[in-house]
Amino acid sequence: MCKGMGESPCTCLNSTKSIRTRIRVFLQKPGVQAADQDGKIAAAAGDSRPSAKEVEKWKESFSYLMSSDCGRKIFGRFLKSEYSEENMDFWVACDNYKKTAASKQGSKAKQIYHQYVEINAPHEVNLDATTRESTKQNVGDAQQACFDGAQKMIYKLMEKDSYRRFLKSKLIQDLCQKKSDKKRRGKRTST
16 A cells, blocks of 8 residues: 555556556446446457357467457457456567668657556556566567566466456356357257
8 A cells, every 4th residue: 555755656656557547446336347348349340250179278278269350350359348358459569669670660669669568557467566667678679579468477477367257257157158059959850
């Protein structure tokens, strides 16, 4: 907890973010609002509705979810409903950075750093001080792997935290239910 001027700004910032997140979660009403959020998330899939097999794979493996365009899109909307979409945005930005031409990596690295990594960034991600500092030093070199440590940390954070809630969400339950309903109806018409 922040104890005033005696604490470092990082400690106070992290405490403030933690409290802000807890308040948001507390203020969210279950039921109608959750169902509405899940409806919006399902709309994120758009034309590319996932197959039952794909949804089952998402439930088995976070890496499969992240490798699926539709899965990332739906998971990203879920993160947005939880006020943590910056994690997915950062992960995607890092992935795209690796494909950036060497001549443009310097400016792109600084842009990503200022957007997500530096303290008080507009979309700051939750990194420990060591990772944040090593990433800051790596950005100066602007190598292809300069965000690898930070990206890996955010990936693990999403996998251990948000992904587990995603699997328990009404969205996944609804997607699995709709797919199994279609299978049952198909069997009834064929018999």
